[in-house]
Amino acid sequence: MTDVKELIQGKIKTFGNNRTALMPILQAIVEDKNHLDEEDMIEVADALDISTADVYGTATFYTFLDTIPRGKYVIRVCKTISCHMAGKDEIFDTLKDVLKIKEGETTPDKKFTLLIANCMGWCHKGPVMLVNDDIYTELTKEKVIDIINEYQEK
Ligand code: FES
Numbered sequence: 124m125t126d127v128k129e130l131i132q133g134k135i136k137t138f139g140n141n142r143t144a145l146m147p148i149l150q151a152i153v154e155d156k157n158h159l160d161e162e163d164m165i166e167v168a169d170a171l172d173i174s175t176a177d178v179y180g181t182a183t184f185y186t187f188l189d190t191i192p193r194g195k196y197v198i199r200v201c202k203t204i205s206c207h208m209a210g211k212d213e214i215f216d217t218l219k220d221v222l223k224i225k226e227g228e229t230t231p232d233k234k235f236t237l238l239i240a241n242c243m244g245w246c247h248k249g250p251v252m253l254v255n256d257d258i259y260t261e262l263t264k265e266k267v268i269d270i271i272n273e274y275q276e277k
Contacts, residue, residue, distance in 0.1 A: 125155050127163050131170045143179060145171060149188050157197070158189040186240065194229040196274050197252040199240035206242075206249035210262075214250045215239070217264045221271050234276070 130207075138275045140145035145167070147244055152163050159182050168175040172207050184187045189197070200215050215237075219225060229236040248260035252267075267273050 127152060127166055127262045129169075130155060133166060135170065140171065142171065142173060145173070145178065147184075149178075149182055150204070153188055157193045157195070158191055160190070160192075186238075192233075194233050194236040196234060196254050197238060199238045199243075201241070201243050201245075201251050202239045202250065203242035203246070205246035206251055209249035213249040213264055214252065214262045214267055216269045217273070218252075221268060235271075
């Protein structure tokens with residue numbers, strides 16, 4: 124994990140010391156430590172000279188900017204209509220069974236978090252899920268079990 128101050132300064136060098144840097148900074152922090160906490164948001168607000176409410180508002184608006192601790196691998200199953208019709212319920216139930224957690228929960232070993240998400244733009248290949256930034260399409264129960272097994276071994 125990189126020091127948050129260093130991350131912020133790195134992004135400020137690229138995007139400047141203004142609001143344009145806000146999203147890249149928040150994304151970099153989430154990428155590095157999987158979530159944003161209150162101290163991070165205060166740090167960002169100070170660095171960009173904007174209010175913490177502004178930072179908090181942005182962070183909580185985007186579902187991909189997690190503000191609570193997540194597992195190493197965040198699984199997001201698409202719930203939108205095409206994936207729903209293609210069988211997302213079976214995929215989600217399989218994940219719940221395999222991981223032994225419910226929606227929004229993280230496994231006790233902090234490895235997996237299971238979430239539901241909106242359309243990811245792969246509607247023609249549903250059902251789909253994301254594991255961190257990796258997309259998995261045309262899922263079946265068997266495919267999901269194989270994917271989770273692969274991540275278990277990482
Ligand atoms: S409906 Fe699932 S990716 Fe679009």
